[in-house]
Amino acid sequence: MVRILIVEDQKIMQKYFEYIIMQEPEFRHIQTVSDAREAVKICDYSAIDLVIMDVQTFHNHDGLSAGKEIREKYPYTKVLIVTSLIDPKVLERAKSGCADSLWYKDHGEEEIRSVIHRTLNGEHVFPDMTPKVELNWITSGDISPRQLEMLRLYIRGMSYSEIAREMKCSTSGVRWNFQEMIARAGYSCKEDLIAAALESKLIVTTLK
Numbered sequence: 107m108v109r110i111l112i113v114e115d116q117k118i119m120q121k122y123f124e125y126i127i128m129q130e131p132e133f134r135h136i137q138t139v140s141d142a143r144e145a146v147k148i149c150d151y152s153a154i155d156l157v158i159m160d161v162q163t164f165h166n167h168d169g170l171s172a173g174k175e176i177r178e179k180y181p182y183t184k185v186l187i188v189t190s191l192i193d194p195k196v197l198e199r200a201k202s203g204c205a206d207s208l209w210y211k212d213h214g215e216e217e218i219r220s221v222i223h224r225t226l227n228g229e230h231v232f233p234d235m236t237p238k239v240e241l242n243w244i245t246s247g248d249i250s251p252r253q254l255e256m257l258r259l260y261i262r263g264m265s266y267s268e269i270a271r272e273m274k275c276s277t278s279g280v281r282w283n284f285q286e287m288i289a290r291a292g293y294s295c296k297e298d299l300i301a302a303a304l305e306s307k308l309i310v311t312t313l314k
Contacts, residue, residue, distance in 0.1 A: 107134045108226060111148060113159045113169060115140035119211065123158055123188075126219055140164040142172035149176050154183050156226055159205070161189040161196055161313070168313040170196065170204040177203065186225050188218065192236045192246070193310045194254065200232065207231035239306040241299070243292035246308050253283050258309050260284075261300055 110133055112123045120138050127133045136152060139145055141164040145157060157176060159169040173185040187200050187208040200208040207225040209218060210233070221231050238245040249257075252273070259269045266284075270277045284296055293299045303309045 108132055108155045109134050109136050109153060110156045110158065111136050111145060111152075111154045112138040113140070113142055113145045113157060113163060113172070114138065115160065115162075115164045119160070126215060126222070129219075142167045142169040145169075146172050146175050146179075149180055149183060154180070156184045156186060156222070158186050158188055158222070161187060161191050162310065166312045166314050170199045170313075173200075174204040177206070184225050186222060191307045191310050192239060193308060194236050194251070195258070196310065197232065197236050209233070210237060212237075239308055241291045241302050241306070241308075244290050246306070248290065249287060253287055254309070256280055256283055257287070257299070257303060258311075260296075261304070261309055261311055 110127050112120060112127075112135070114120045114123060124135055124138060127135045136154060137148060139148065142159065145159065148154065149157070157173070159173050161169045163169050169187060169189075173187060176183055177185055184206045185204070187205040188211055189196060189208070190211045192210075197208060207221055207230055209221045209231065224231050238247040241249075256269055256273065259272060260266075264272065266280045267277045269280045273280070288296055288299050291299060291302070293302070
């Protein structure tokens with residue numbers, strides 16, 4: 107019997123994952139919780155074979171941090187991150203030890219089911235790249251990783267000069283990259299670019 111814990115704060119997705127689990131005779135649904143921190147506590151006193159974990163959980167608690175803690179404390183427990191966040195940092199962190207696998211919520215039921223089985227069988231299943239989203243005239247794939255990191259640091263509160271020091275370049279270089287992103291995307295100012303990046307979940311800064 108495969109014991110499964112669901113960590114998801116959206117009711118509709120809770121029911122969706124519960125439905126998938128109930129279709130499999132060898133799966134046993136242990137519990138559904140909305141907080142990643144609570145998931146760690148449950149693993150402390152219950153033997154869990156698989157945690158299906160969202161990234162942004164109740165109170166914005168970070169499912170990736172919880173996944174890393176669970177994997178380090180309980181190597182037999184598999185952690186599958188299923189998220190709608192397309193921020194490349196999410197995929198990067200998942201691959202760095204925070205999860206056994208990661209997949210995206212907007213993929214079909216059979217695809218998610220396959221990833222669950224493959225993860226339980228010991229595979230590490232990750233997409234090759236994050237999905238692309240439209241940013242007015244361009245897609246997120248048209249923004250270089252370096253430009254995306256500059257945008258991320260600015261959203262976190264850094265000035266152009268602070269970003270330049272962090273990324274070992276000139277302040278004018280940072281300014282040029284912002285102007286280039288704004289112009290190519292067809293926005294009138296950087297505030298519009300920032301709003302689009304946050305709304306599309308291309309950049310996530312709210313995790314705790």
